[in-house]
Amino acid sequence: MTAPAPPPTSRRLRSFFELGKFKIIELWLGFWVGVALLGRSAYQDGRSLAILACILIAGIAVIAATCSLDDIVGVRDGVDQANHREGTRWGVDKPILTGRLDEPSAFRFVHLLAAVAGLGYVAVLGLAWPLPTWLWATMTAMMGLAVNYSYGLKLSYRGAGELVILVGGSGTVLLPYALVKGDAPPQVVISALLVGLWHAQVVMFSNTKDAAGDRATGRMTIAARCTPRGNKLFIASSFLLGMGATWLALFRGLLPSFYLLALAPVWMLQAIQLWRGLRREEWLAARLLGFRVLRIGILALTAINLLFHR
Template sequence: MQRTTSVATRRAYVRLAKLDIVDYYFGVLVVWTLLPTALRLDGGVLATTGLFLLGEVFVIAAMVALDDLTGFRDGSDIANYAPDDPNRRRYRKPLVAGTLTEAQVLRFAWITGLIGALLWIAAIATAPHAPLWTVAVIGVTYFFAVQYSWGVKLSYRGFQEFFLAALGWALVLAPYGLATGSIDGNVVVQALVFGLGPLLFGVYSNTNDVKGDREVGRLTVAALATPRGNMLFILALTAVEAVLIVGGPLLGTVWWFPIALLPTLLLRVRQVRVAFGKGDILRARLLGIRVHRVTVVALVVVNLL
């Protein structure tokens, strides 16, 4: 019985850390393919990138654990993961499911946050390059990650959408800067496109969770705007991504960059139709996750070729 309980608790911690949502972690893969060929197998670069990736896993684990704790305490997660909603799986929220206690979640967040900080410090210390702008990006990213739903509660103050994208941008720009000491237009465009991926499934989650978020005062665009205003906001974000892709060659990408990312453009149209044409927001969210992964594959192919 004790062993069964221990296994169940470990599984609950894995779910708390959202380790199955790997979409931000793909940024390191994009970075590795962006590197000059001579650096891709460089020992120092690989060690630094590995430390950064491990740190990223722990920092994000701390971020989402604190987000779950805040969502449980204010009741938004309980409302959004109601037992009568078959599309939201309560077991993904250990506090709502009752598989972990608040004390366990808070302790997990503190430990993973500390480990993540130490790993990022180690990445900076061992990096071939550590320009001030890169160190600043890492420091700011760490600070606001742990403040996402805790402390200043960025996600409750109207900054959630910006942070979801900015986190993706930072997780490409920072490790690339540690490896090379510089950035160019191609790197910036790919970082921006990568960061918009998690945002363009996050806004659909917010659309679904609008009732619970309004009740607890979580100031997302979906909660603040009318349904039409929220739809226009999502369409605008989709258009920004399309402009970045189509205009990429003008900013430093290869000329065939828009062709390589044509699947992304087409799938975004489908995502919008599913959400606002058919009214299936959660299906559109799931499609958004898949679109992001298709985009990552396209970026990797572009960089390797």
């Protein structure tokens, strides 16, 4: 006997869950690094906990809206038809492409997510006010950039997708800390940039796999614009930049020495990631390793800061 099909409502909810990429928790996991950097005193303050809860909800809603808009535009422009027919990419299910959701339903879901994000944004401002001008401007810009990844300004079509992902990934670490404390010391900024760079590197390998399809459909990512050699140099330089900046920060005392305990396993995994990607051109395998870098790196930074940070 075959298993009974799930009820229509359940299937529809699952389709919205896949549309928003909610199962890819790595997209917002950096939040916990920012929380760990706050120190234990913040966890005993009701106002701080309320700020953290609101920015987490708003952040997840913005990320889900960004992913949903990416799917909507991807089907509209033919990008998903060119790149995702195989359906073999971890964490990626395309309910619009497969016909389980139509575009109007997807847009209604985006509007719901926008309402949730907007309420969270207003709540955060109310709870954390007064805020430095740079902080609320940064938070607003980060949210605005995210939804313009594939929709609106379509920044990922103009070669700025990796930058948007870098900024967004950094924001998951930076904003929780800064909204509670009102500032952002070097350790927080560098930790945020590291997490943002790990996010961007996942996209670099994914975009390399998609370069031919993106080029054919007008989505001119860096991988689509560059020669294969130029793109490999771009990817390699991002890894060298991350490692070089980290060692410089350690040498200058901007990062504590215990960060080496957290980053050593990340660097070993990244070496394998580069070999699988740049040497063997197994782009999706390198992408998958990038998610493992995110998981291990974020969990290690969170644990090490909870252990040593007061």
